[in-house]
Amino acid sequence: MLINRKEIYIEFGDCDPGGIVYFPRYLEYGDACTNALFARAGLHKAQMVKTYGIAGIPMVESRARFLVPSQFGDTLLVESCIAEWGRSSFSVHHKLFKDGVLAVELFEKRVWVARTAESAEGPVRFKGQIIPQEVKDKFSGKSHTGRK
Amino acid sequence: MLINRKEIYIEFGDCDPGGIVYFPRYLEYGDACTNALFARAGLHKAQMVKTYGIAGIPMVESRARFLVPSQFGDTLLVESCIAEWGRSSFSVHHKLFKDGVLAVELFEKRVWVARTAESAEGPVRFKGQIIPQEVKDKFSGKSHTGRK
């Protein structure tokens, strides 16, 4: 199973008046780490969207546990993997470590979607598509480490 | 039980290259709605923190369901309430409606904390405190509506 590791440096602007990371930023980190995980699997988002004719992999559910606060100047090490594949959805699991201690845990459920073509003028609507087996196969390799 | 209603207007800058709200923004909306719920209960955050000698009400768990995407120019109506009170923690439930349809649901578990005083130089650490009954009582009123 492919695990991607990515370092996140906490910037001043990511922190709130309490001096700790403003919690929605963690979900931004997680999103960046999911994109990095896919890139590590050879699936750069911009290219992947074209290759498979999808609109993207939007989030349908998210869960987070905030265990240890982090501050400006901290560096978090994030380990990301696909926790589960469904037919048209999948789950991503991120573990954010601070000095070796699990600080935040994120779970994302995302869907492999096309944009429905009712009308270009109408509101954006998505429809789940079957995830190609070759996409899933790209994540079955062994751990790749590095900055991405 | 106190329910606060707040309108959120989706700005251009809240949306991603897919043209829909970038999902971490929803957690920012939820945070603003929790602060508005407390303000509606007479507990303005800046004042509350001083009155009760706490460091804040940081998030320890969050859960979100993204059901219908929203776009620049949409207005969401958010209904917020305290779903459950614990001894030193509590849960907030936000329902975000778009044109009367439930579009996003957010659950927040927060803790009533003091900052531990090991040292001013050290990393930020929090410790749960017992939530005063008078705080809980302020949310037992009936529905208040308005823009806050």
Next chain:
Amino acid sequence: MLINRKEIYIEFGDCDPGGIVYFPRYLEYGDACTNALFARAGLHKAQMVKTYGIAGIPMVESRARFLVPSQFGDTLLVESCIAEWGRSSFSVHHKLFKDGVLAVELFEKRVWVARTAESAEGPVRFKGQIIPQEVKDKFSGKSHTGRK
């Protein structure tokens, strides 16, 4: 000359560890106020882009003066107007008042652009277009006030 007035409520998440608005947020407020100014003139961005076949009104220059810091819970009143029209560019001026005092001043130079069609795969490139006189005329009315 059309002047739009819009209130901005400072949220907790807009503030930095110093307890004041993180300065890039002011440029987000300005962007929202420019969109509100155009909407007040009858030019809702999403519709305007379709009507005139443009890609948008991207920023090419920005200038800001930060005079008085603001904090969570403050409400700013923003006055926005078109300061100058060029052939394919224009300047927007925002004055952000806190309790009647000028707190921040923002200047935006934006261009009325089409997306160049070299290739759908290539990087995004824009090309200035002549701003229609009817667009400019919509801003010559008198002051409109309200929340938008």
Next chain:
Amino acid sequence: MLINRKEIYIEFGDCDPGGIVYFPRYLEYGDACTNALFARAGLHKAQMVKTYGIAGIPMVESRARFLVPSQFGDTLLVESCIAEWGRSSFSVHHKLFKDGVLAVELFEKRVWVARTAESAEGPVRFKGQIIPQEVKDKFSGKSHTGRK
């Protein structure tokens, strides 16, 4: 004169519905690069604030020129230096290059401030302080390169 070089990777969440970096993000990048420049000079912000008894180095003026749009997946190389030292203020100049081409230029005027102590309850107010010569001297070295 000390010049710091820092790479910025453009994340999906930094981009707007037009598919390009949402311009206020560039000011966040600049803020991160100013902090990295100071860190390169041996002045880590959190430590510097304590050592010199200041509240920070808030922005009083900012200017930006947006020349070439960037997109998700691009990497910008940022060169940052102190352009000018005043008695209690200083200017930072950032040049953001994309594939060797100047894409964005940022100018920041910041002040070396203490927090005025009128009252802990009142609004945040800052007062400029004389910048110590030893601080200025730390930036007179030659170019340091690296990831920070």
